[in-house]
Amino acid sequence: MVGAVSETRPLRTEEALTQVGTHIDDLSGVERKLTTTVAMDFGRITVANDYMLYLFGTPGQERFFFVWDELAMGALGAVVLADTRRLDDCFPSVDYFEKREQPFVVALNCFDGVSPFTVGEVRSAIGLEPDIPIVRCDARRRDSGREVLITLVEHAMRRGATPVGTMS
DSSP: OHHHHHHSOBBBEEEEGGGGGGGTTTOTTOOOEEESSSSSSEEEEEEETTEEEEEEOOOOSGGGGHHHHHHHHHHHEEEEEETTTTTGGGHHHHHHHHHHHHOEEEEEOOOGGOSSSHHHHHHHTTTTTTSOOOOEETTTTTHHHHHHHHHHHHHHHHTTTTOTTSSO
């Protein structure tokens, strides 16, 4: 999603999956996947002359939460990009942001507009509160990623969000 919406050439840290990582990366449901993010992706969107959103795309596994702790400092909010083929993989991410009371939205990455679940089914399965937005998207499409980010900013504003680590 970072690569799709960034106005600058995004920094990407995609690497080819190898046999070495087979004991670490579970490819159930995504057997044709060839690459994985090994650190983070970075991009930027200018909202106004003096206001920019910096975008950080990180792996969702718990072993990367130490990176999230640093990125959350000053963050307006977060997008949990949920793969509808492996919905249970987003539980740790949802828990992370709920515990920190950081605004977040769940973006259901529906490839080619296809999702095996309704928004209501996802909300129930994840146990999300009714005020947390769930948005369908195709993370490969700029317009779709843009809608997710607009939803996040609106949600954070409704919650009166002050970026974590800043003074109000």
